[in-house]
Amino acid sequence: VRRAAPGEFQLIQRLASKLWEGPGVALGPGDDAAVVHIGGKKVLLTTDLLIEGVHFRTDWMTPEEIGFKAMRVNLSDIAAMGGFPRFALISVGLPPAWRARKAERLFRGFYKAAREAGAAIVGGDTNASDRLVVNVALLGEAGGRVLTRGGARAGDSIYVTGELGASALGLAALKRGRRGFEGFVRRHKTPPLRVNVGRVLAKIDGIHAAIDLSDGLAGDLGHILEKSGVGAAVDVDALPRPGGFERAAERLGCDLLSEMLSGGEDYELAFTASSRVKIPRKISGVPVAKIGKITPKSSGLRWLRRDGTPVKGGIIGLQGFRHF
């Protein structure tokens, strides 16, 4: 997961080539998690830094919710690689006004999310800070094959789990101080857990690439295309949307497609699979929707209506386009 600061990707990618050398490193920076070898096992490593005022607001979220979400965001990275979350390290910078009891509520949030996913919190670092800072580092074990961003092939079908855009609408409601959007707000505060889905995907031959949707489908599918050297055609009418989405978007004055494609923080999985593989409609109880095709790189990334005509106008901030 990377919630992008401007220029971040360029910086990281330039530095990454220098940084990822070393014995035992199978996959360095640039995917949802790094892959290293330890004692004959493939181990997944990921980390996320969340800063008050940048990634969350303490007036919108309780300490439990902040801790829970911080852990879920990291679990999502392990899920996208098809791994088992195992061990977490937590660093916290606590504002002076936070007494131990409030901090404990934050820790309970971490703990609840970790436990649910079978991971243990094994250590951490607690410090003073002027604003709340939270870092989670999570170690997972590969569940057989490791799913990466880099394996998509022309002809693959593209799938997403769950629904897109609910978190973005929830955030919009919070920003505007609007009531009556509790389901969407809950979705913004509580990213889904897709570890079981990822583990099933890792066992299906013919699944070629996967990513978790943290920045929105447009940007994150863009990462798959970039790493895999392919293009894509997405049927925007096939994107899975939550119940009441159109009406809620209208009431909030949000553009439907922009929220679904670039709103971010869905924390669903997107993956590509050979068209010969039959993907069930549900995996581990989670709906899976076919939304498009991987194409040759020369075709770029195209957003199409069901009848095959390109989407025109009305899509604001489609980050995916920037990558091509």
Next chain:
Amino acid sequence: VRRAAPGEFQLIQRLASKLWEGPGVALGPGDDAAVVHIGGKKVLLTTDLLIEGVHFRTDWMTPEEIGFKAMRVNLSDIAAMGGFPRFALISVGLPPAWRARKAERLFRGFYKAAREAGAAIVGGDTNASDRLVVNVALLGEAGGRVLTRGGARAGDSIYVTGELGASALGLAALKRGRRGFEGFVRRHKTPPLRVNVGRVLAKIDGIHAAIDLSDGLAGDLGHILEKSGVGAAVDVDALPRPGGFERAAERLGCDLLSEMLSGGEDYELAFTASSRVKIPRKISGVPVAKIGKITPKSSGLRWLRRDGTPVKGGIIGLQGFRHF
């Protein structure tokens, strides 16, 4: 390593008992690193969060120095457990004014320290922040036995590596804007690398406990006593001090013993060994000094002069005493 915020230890220790359950966890929070089992290997996990204005000042340290020190501080935790540092994850919150080139200098600092110690940086997270925030999570492999805080026995001799108090004097010089203390300032900015020493210690039978000195000998030896259920008598005249220490402390108006015992950030190792074990005067080229004896718990922690009389007065802020 824990640079303590008030009440931190109480909070963490209370929470730790709830948190460290889970299969594969051999040692949870409360030591320099956690120990977990992966694929038949003992793996060490540690993390440190450093925040501008709390742990470092950007007007005192260059980006390279900040990155280098942040990595060394984590390497110190792996050294104290007798492990090999292997893989690091780095999270950075960059202030808006930090352009990519400045960030790259920070990353070079991380990289230099990691590479020197045989560790690879495998991933990270970069974000916007109002002030510089740095988190390093480091994975190590155990080098045979794992050294912990919990094994000291009455009758053990107590040893420390290198010298104590130099970093504290360097910090005092920086705080007072005084020149002419470059050696001490360098030591404050550049914690020593004691990984090789720790690996040798892990191979010596009869070494019972070890810790890295981040908060100062008084507090950190206190952790060994607490975890091991023992007391100690320390000969303060045997504490290894840097050349020119007395004169520099006097010029800066610093109390000699306070700086050596509670100044913090020495990042040397303290360890205890059965009195039957012959500890060489140097390990991996680093001087090792015998500074005292582990005693029964009932004796508490005593600071003695060479002639056996207790130290009286003049010791300010001896954190170790708080633990008893």
